[in-house]
Amino acid sequence: MGSLSRDDFTARWAERDLGEVVVSAKEIADRVSELGRQISQDYANRPPLLVCVLKGAVNFMADLMRAIELPVEIDFMAVSSYGAATKTSGVVRIVKDLDVDLANRDVVIVEDVVDSGLTLNYLRQYLGARSPRSLEVCALLLKEGEQRVEQSLKYVGFTIPADFVVGYGLDVNEKYRNLDAIYSFIGEV
Numbered sequence: 001m002g003s004l005s006r007d008d009f010t011a012r013w014a015e016r017d018l019g020e021v022v023v024s025a026k027e028i029a030d031r032v033s034e035l036g037r038q039i040s041q042d043y044a045n046r047p048p049l050l051v052c053v054l055k056g057a058v059n060f061m062a063d064l065m066r067a068i069e070l071p072v073e074i075d076f077m078a079v080s081s082y083g084a085a086t087k088t089s090g091v092v093r094i095v096k097d098l099d100v101d102l103a104n105r106d107v108v109i110v111e112d113v114v115d116s117g118l119t120l121n122y123l124r125q126y127l128g129a130r131s132p133r134s135l136e137v138c139a140l141l142l143k144e145g146e147q148r149v150e151q152s153l154k155y156v157g158f159t160i161p162a163d164f165v166v167g168y169g170l171d172v173n174e175k176y177r178n179l180d181a182i183y184s185f186i187g188e189v
């Protein structure tokens with residue numbers, strides 16, 4: 001991680017606001033394959049329901065589900081905790097709820113990044129109350145030393161420094177989600 005320089009950089013349109021590559025597209029692809037393989041083994045006899053937390057986890061979800069060799073089902077929910085700023089307010093609002101019933105399902109929450117952990121903590125309680133048989137988390141990124149709530153994360157893609165990052169689903173003011181790598185953000189919020 002972090003071994004790539006700006007020379008590897010292809011997203012000219014975003015260049016001005018991006019710092020270094022934090023996780024490259026290749027590193028993401030390799031790790032997502034590993035996570036897919038791991039989940040395929042762990043859930044071999046009980047294909048999970050993958051719950052994507054919109055919008056940030058959408059790229060991760062699309063790649064992860066194709067790396068899992070099981071008849072998984074998917075659903076989406078949208079929460080809002082940030083507004084337009086880069087620090088969490090701690091207040092989570094459900095913007096879109098699930099369509100499926102969780103009773104007796106093996107559920108895996110697919111998240112983009114765990115920062116303070118407040119969003120995930122809220123989601124776990126919210127979904128846990130619907131009687132799933134199991135409820136685990138697969139987070140692409142975990143911010144080092146930032147958690148205000150103790151988290152047990154079954155699957156983590158990468159542990160990264162606490163800086164704000166964008167790309168591969170992660171945004172600032174709804175932009176940069178379409179970058180194929182993860183970059184530190186150095187622009188104006």
Ligand code: IMP
Pocket residue numbers: 056081082088111112113114115116117118119120163164165166170171172
């Ligand atoms: P938490 O509640 O502080 O853990 O924040 C989790 C949510 O905040 C994530 O699902 C993201 O949507 C957003 N977030 C946290 N850190 C970043 C970041 O570095 N870039 C973009 N979004 C972030």
Ligand code: MG
Pocket residue numbers: 056082171
């Ligand atoms: Mg966001």
